[in-house]
Amino acid sequence: MEKKKIEVGPYLYPMPLVLIGANVGGKANFMPLAWISMVEHEPYIISISSYQTHFTNNGIIENLTFSINIPSESMIEATDYCGLKTGEKIDKSQVFEVFYGELKTAPMIKQAPLNLECRLVNTINTKEFISTESKGHFIFFGEIIQAYADETYLTNGMPDITKMKPFSLTQADRSYWNIGKKIGSAWYIGKDYSM
Secondary structure: OOOOOOOOOOOOEEEEEEEEEEEOOEEEEEEEEOEEEEEEEEOOOOEEEOOOOOHHHHHHHOOEEEEEOOHHHHHHHHHHHHHHHHOOOOOOOOOOOOOOOOOOOOOOOOOOOOEEOOOOOOEEEEHOOOOOOOEEEEEEEEEEEEEEEEHHHHHHOEEEEHHHHEEEEEEEOOEEEEOOOOOOOOOOOOOOOOO
């Protein structure tokens, strides 16, 4: 089979979709985001990449905190709504029931199966090293200070993906996808593989 060149694009499939929470001007605001990645294990550092024009960025920069909320499939319409509307024009503080944790300024969503409370530790401005024609992104690095989950979504004290029912995004075709079945155990299934 011969490989065919295709248009360059963000084809990292699937991209986990989360809701980023930040207080902007004293009000909770949420935006969906799929540009997210684990960066470090000890301490737990996570990165999010957000267009510089996003309203939520103001709250992250203002408070030096943010939250990562993993929505379930049942939250898909409200999640999409938060992406269609900017907090600059619409008050999104009433879309979800909000709670605060140890940092006091990172709003989290009670309906979300899993919440990660983060303290901002660094920011990279991509405009500093890419074409000036680009809108540019802020890459925010946050240390996960605390995690929260409802007992309903846990198995043996750990978040259970089959109970949480998160969904993902494919950027190129602008589609949401649910998560399929388990196909193997990581760091185990390949132990007997030979070349």
